[in-house]
Amino acid sequence: xxxxxxxxxxxxxxxxxxxxxxxxxxxxxxxxxxxxxxxxxxxxxxxxxxxxxxxxxxxxxxxxxxxxxxxxxxxxxxxxxxxxxxxxxxxxxxxxxxxxxxxxxxxxxxxxxxxxxxxxxxxxxxxxxxxxxxxxxxxxxxxxxxxxxxxxxxxxxxxxxxxxxxxxxxxxxxx
Numbered sequence: 001x002x003x004x005x006x007x008x009x010x011x012x013x014x015x016x017x018x019x020x021x022x023x024x025x026x027x028x029x030x031x032x033x034x035x036x037x038x039x040x041x042x043x044x045x046x047x048x049x050x051x052x053x054x055x056x057x058x059x060x061x062x063x064x065x066x067x068x069x070x071x072x073x074x075x076x077x078x079x080x081x082x083x084x085x086x087x088x089x090x091x092x093x094x095x096x097x098x099x100x101x102x103x104x105x106x107x108x109x110x111x112x113x114x115x116x117x118x119x120x121x122x123x124x125x126x127x128x129x130x131x132x133x134x135x136x137x138x139x140x141x142x143x144x145x146x147x148x149x150x151x152x153x154x155x156x157x158x159x160x161x162x163x164x165x166x167x168x169x170x171x172x173x174x175x
Contacts, residue, residue: 052109053161059153060106063117066149067099073142083136092142095120095127114166118154125150 074093076082082089098120105113124146131143156162163169 051165052107053165055156056106056109056162056165059117059156060103062103062149062153063099063106064103066145067096067101067103069142070096070099072096073139082139084131084134084139088130088134088139091127092131095124109165109167111167114157114163114168118157121150121153123150 070092073082074089074091074096077084077086077089077092098116102113102117102120104110106117128143128145128147128150131139131146133143135143157166160169
């Protein structure tokens with residue numbers, strides 16, 4: 001029994017863990033995991049998370065879908081199935097990866113996603129124009145959508161409810 005060690009909170013739920021798991025950070029992790037299993041509210045913060053606005057949910061889906069489409073579009077050009085400059089295909093792939101990350105960040109209310117979304121979508125206006133000019137038929141459609149999203153999404157994200165959701169402002173009305 002010398003290699004087994006139990007903590008009081010772990011004993012309360014009837015679990016005995018090996019010493020190497022319970023010592024140090026493993027003990028804290030095991031305690032939180034077991035406590036969360038018994039009481040799921042134990043890992044929740046004391047302040048309630050604001051309700052995600054419908055527009056943020058839509059933007060999360062649009063960002064993730066746009067990211068996937070950008071990855072496919074850039075990859076199709078690299079595979080020789082599309083037209084346009086190769087450099088543009090690489091840039092589109094990078095924006096595809098950023099779109100997937102932004103979609104996840106918007107959906108989970110990551111604080112970085114608010115500012116990153118504004119910056120990336122404003123920059124994407126230039127990419128959208130380049131796709132319209134140099135991207136062929138597929139680039140034309142993608143460029144139009146990217147340019148519109150680059151204008152609409154930053155404007156929406158600076159509104160009070162989305163800002164509050166990302167912890168960047170308050171929802172109280174201005175006097």
